[in-house]
Amino acid sequence: MTHSQQICFVLNGQMARVDPTDTHQTLLQFLRAHPDLTGTKEGCAEGDCGACTIVIGQLDGAEVQYRALNACILLLAQVDGREVITVEGLQDKSGQLHPVQQALVDFHGSQCGFCTPGFVMSLYAHYRNQLPADRQSLKNTLAGNLCRCTGYGPILAAGQAMYGYEAPEQIDTVSLLREIQKQKPLQLDAPGIDPTQTEQLFAPTSEDELQDLMHAHPDAVLWAGGTDTGLWVTKRLSRLPCVILLHKIESLNFMRETPDGYHIGAMTRYSQLTQQITEKWPDFGEVIRRTGSTQIRNAGTLGGNIANGSPIGDMPPILISLGATLVLRKKGSDREIPIEDFFIEYSKQDLRAGEYVQAIKIPNSAAQSQFTSWKISKRFDQDISAVLGAFCLTRDRDKITDVRIAFGGMAAIPKRASACEKALLHTNGDATALAKATKALAEDFTPMADMRASDQYRMQVAQSLLHKALISDSPVYLGKSGGAA
Ligand SMILES: Cc1cc2nc3c(=O)[nH]c(=O)nc-3n(C[C@H](O)[C@H](O)[C@H](O)COP(=O)(O)OP(=O)(O)OC[C@H]3O[C@@H](n4cnc5c(N)ncnc54)[C@H](O)[C@@H]3O)c2cc1C
Ligand code: FES
Ligand code: FES
Structure with a gap:
């Protein structure tokens, strides 16, 4: 199949065909180099300040869906086939x-x-x-x-x-976007900073293509929303010899409720998850609402948060606590593992050669349990967690029959609190059990100290969250049972 080396998109209502300077060029760099498009500003170049916010339109059936994104960490190649609206495009x-x-x-x-x-x-x-x-x-x-x-x-x-104010006339871009869909698929081969090295970028549209590309380029970097990888380029100034963009693979972007539970494609963005998740697990929904900002949630994906393997990523502790599994796929084979087994040690995940995170499954059993979760960070919005605690308790009347507790920010990986769980299992979670469980947290974790929080603070917060979870869940504390508190 032949490919296009040009990036085609609708820019402020007009068709644009652009030869990128290199595979790492961001949309912001493109805009800032254009004499008529310098309204979009660079503040931080890391998705934090919003000065570079633009709006992206994406064809969805007969309609265009619009979302705000940070142009500083968006590769120009990611807007291929999309509509871009900058501040210059708003006046009539x-x-x-x-x-x-x-x-x-x-x-x-x-x-x-x-x-x-x-x-x-x-x-x-x-x-x-x-x-x-x-x-x-x-x-x-x-x-x-x-x-x-x-x-x-x-x-x-x-x-x-x-x-x-009087509503303005909107430019109809559906036909232009349909026109672009007919373009050849994008593939970039460009000289790198070192001109003797070629850097490549691929934008497959199916998982079959992705699997072939991963086989042919085993060291390629998968690029989902780019809210982590974007910073490798803009802050670490890394050169990535081969990048595979995932955003055009529709089979990776879905959310289905099945008899077994929720089945969510790895490329599902936070903003696509919020409503359904909030209805089922309000605390989970609230953590999503506090993940990054609107722009970050409009780009960042569930799969990216997991695959990144950060000890302070917000989704893994919650998914561990809900008993989620990961579908890891490579050409010709799928395997499904409990998400807690995915995190081996700091920066090391159980992802084999040629494999990618295909989907996440949250079992129905989690829906019968009491789930609570809290994110503790210095700022309420747009901040990374110091500690995130997630608690899933199942009771038979007073008795705790199943318990899954996980924390982020307490170890080198997102991790279950096994000793703490053991101290609570088959008890009614009363004061004696809670005291033992609180003590057990110190067996489970030796938290790190960094600019977000000291180790003592982290431990104290984790213990307080445990109390909060037990108190908000327990018939003992809520006065619905005769058990001693
Ligand atoms: C300003 C800002 C605020 C943020 N706030 C938060 C926050 O509050 N909480 C939080 O947890 N995170 C936060 N993040 C981090 C980031 O947004 C999340 O980790 C996000 O979910 C990453 O998803 P992505 O799609 O952007 O992944 P990418 O950046 O595209 O990829 C991340 C990593 O995962 C790999 N990868 C992606 N998809 C797959 C796949 N399907 N299979 C295998 N590997 C894959 C990539 O190769 C890369 O190593 C923030 C980031 C920024 C810039
Ligand atoms: S320049 Fe600050 S978010 Fe993009
Ligand atoms: S930073 Fe000056 S007006 Fe906002």
């Missing part, structure tokens, strides 16, 4: 500002102005998706946009007022 032909922009002007929502294009674009995505204009919804939308002049009050006021 007569020069009339978009309601979001006009509201920011009218409510004095811009001071030094550096962060403003990012706020405009986050609010624009909110507007396009017709999300509610109450303060909490707007705060969720804007949690990934920092304004160092602290103009948040006027910015929120502008957001609350934006639907009151």
